[in-house]
Amino acid sequence: MxxxxxxxxxxxxxxxxxxxxxxxxxxxxxxxxxxxxxxxxxxxxxxxxxxxxxxxxxxxxxxxxxxxxxxxxxxxxxxxxxxSDDSYPVAVIELVPGRVRLVCEAFGGARLVDETYERDFRGADAGDFAAFAAELICGLARRLEAEGRLPLHAVGVITSAPVRSNRSEVLANLDFGWEIMDFGALITRALAEHGVSAPVVLLKDADCAAWAEVRHMEDEGGPMPAGTLFISSNDGIGGSFILGDRIYNGPLGTGMTIGHIQLNPEGELCCCGKRGCLTTYAGADALLEASGLGPYARAHGRDAAVSELRRRWQAGEEPAHGAVERAIRYVRVAIEIALTLLVADCVIVGGYLATCLDEILAVENGFSSLGVEGVTALRPAALGSDAAVLGGLMRMRGALIDHAAELMRGEPLDAATLLQDTL
Structure with a gap:
């Protein structure tokens, strides 16, 4: 600042x-x-x-x-x-397919709560998750009060869906089959039924993960990039762009949906309505299906299926080998398109693609600065599946810092203006 x-x-x-x-x-x-x-x-x-x-x-x-x-x-x-660890706590709820995670830290960083609930809301009504999130927040508030701690003044909810600039509305959450909605208002109403009032701030998972990865680079003492392009591949393909110390999301707040760059207008129909989007080739679920591992994933879980996919790819087994090679080629093309528009000097790749950087660089693509240190570095993500939660906690703490004076005066906070770290 x-x-x-x-x-x-x-x-x-x-x-x-x-x-x-x-x-x-x-x-x-x-x-x-x-x-x-x-x-x-x-x-x-x-x-x-x-x-x-x-x-x-x-x-x-x-x-x-x-x-x-x-x-x-x-x-x-x-x-x-x-x-001080006795000051205002920060909390986030992470929603991913198959589970919900609640994490709360003291202002000084001490971890107070870290709980994972095996709840799958795919195909369920969005109100079911809103009610569950409200129960978690109310339960956390009671625990903090019992411990004599200050109350929650805001809660972040991390989701894979693009979040609009009001920090409450989300575009369609395709992982869960939910339409465009005011998700923050849905949770706020559920909280009100419990007599609790606290701003609910929606956070895009890729933005949070990117924020944590860039701050990790800073803590490691490396040179700080002027612009960082982040690509996630844990579920579909997500993206974020950090310009200096701000997250660029554009005027609507929904920028950097790199997974929906259209690479083949005659390609597979994407859940967004277009054809041939990057996520239809390189998203984990789509890639597993194209590799013949869809049933394996449903029987053994996505992580085990991705490991099996890597084994078959490296062994040259079809159709896995061809599907992965195509995905890597399209990822490289999408990165080059993004770099043409954004001119980032660092690209960080997370998820299963983080193990494929040599193959991404090996794609024949003519002249490119990608992978040239000092021009456009290409790095694997360092924080794994914790990145989004870590970044979400950092961003919520930063929001309280930005509004420290209002907290000192006892003024209520507004979810729409709480985050000051975006462009």
Missing amino acids: AQVPCAGTARLNSRAVRDHNLALVLHALERHHGGSRSLVCGATGLTPGAVTLLVNELMDAGFLVTSDTMEAEGGRRKKQLSF
Whole structure:
């Protein structure tokens, strides 16, 4: 978050600037996993006096604590600031085929709850999931209250469906057979039946996974890309584009649905209504069916079927070998199309395709910068199936940081304006 100057006749001590700078301090500490006041000064450009005043406010409000450890800076040992685990908790619910996962962390990052429920809502009414999600949220709220913790002020729901810019409406969730709907409102109404009021924020899984992967690169000390294209392949084919420190979703909020790039107008009919979309060739379920492993997947599960698919492909067994080779070729073409439009300097591939990077690079495609370090790096995802949840928690924590001043004043938060990390 960049510091912004005051406009017009606004005073330097106006509430808007103070609110912005409170968030600025918290973001600096979050990105560095804590640090001293002098680190905050260097990261934000704020004066030492301003940082002291802001830090004191945040400590009084319970956001920050001083740790017992001391670190040397320029020959002097200084107290380190860190997020308090007694401050506002963050929570997400992840919906994937076959299961639902509830994860809650303290503001400081301590994992409070991590539970998985074997519930499959494919083909069920969307209201059934909304009611189940509301029960999970209400149960979590009761547990937090019993432990003497602060209440939930927002909950993220991670879904594979593209999410509109109001963070409540989703396009058709094709994995579950659900139409376009205001999914956030559905869950909010179910919560109201339990007497609970908390903003429900819809999050696209690929955006969350991309966010976590990019932050992981930063934590590892590698060079930070200016633009990152992320492709997921756990279920269908999802995508995200991170420009600097913002997720690009376009004016409607539904950008980067790379799985529905049309590669063959005469190809298979896609569930989106078009023909020959990338996901009809490279989506895990479609690829398993084309490889003759659909019955195997239904009998043994998708993960086991993907492992068997890899074995047959590497052994040259048909039809698996031909189906995988075609999928890899189309993935490469889709990446090149996306790079032509977005000019990313890093491509991260997650899911089963993360093991196929050499084959993706080997596709004959003429001149390309893909895979050239310093131009367009190609990397496998590092965080596996946890990436979406990790990124969702990061984004929800970032949302609370952006609205720290409102929380301090006791003002309610609005799901539509909660996330400030998108373009």
